[in-house]
Amino acid sequence: MLAISTTNRAQTQQLTKPTGSEPVPPEAAIPAILAAFDKYEVVGLPQGHGTQDLDDFIFALIRNPAFSEKVNDIEVEFGNSLYQPMLDRYIAGENVPFTEVQKVWRKDGPARSRSVGIR
Helix, strand or coil, X not given: CHHHHHHHHHHHHHHCCCCCCCCCCCCCHHHHHHHHHHHXXXXXXXXXXXXXXXXXXXXXXXXXXXXXXXXXXXXXXXXXXXXXXXXXXXXXXXXXXXXXXXHHHHCCCCCCCCCEEEC
């Protein structure tokens, strides 16, 4: 009961803080995300469709030399889910021509509902 009470008071205090200035993160985002890989096996980032600032940030993150030292695999949500069965066969090692696999990202359409794992 005390933990619930303390949590509620902390949340109330946070909500009543004055506003009017831009929030300042406690540490730089790229070093903080890279540090998360030291603690966790999987680190997730949001992907805002059509959000250029977020896309630019993610590119800056993966271009950081420390990123390739910490990260082995990247999963990216993109592509046309109409091609998911064919991509699943390709990833499973079936003989699927790469020109067919390219359709996943070259014919990106409105059906964007699945994640595509790339190694």
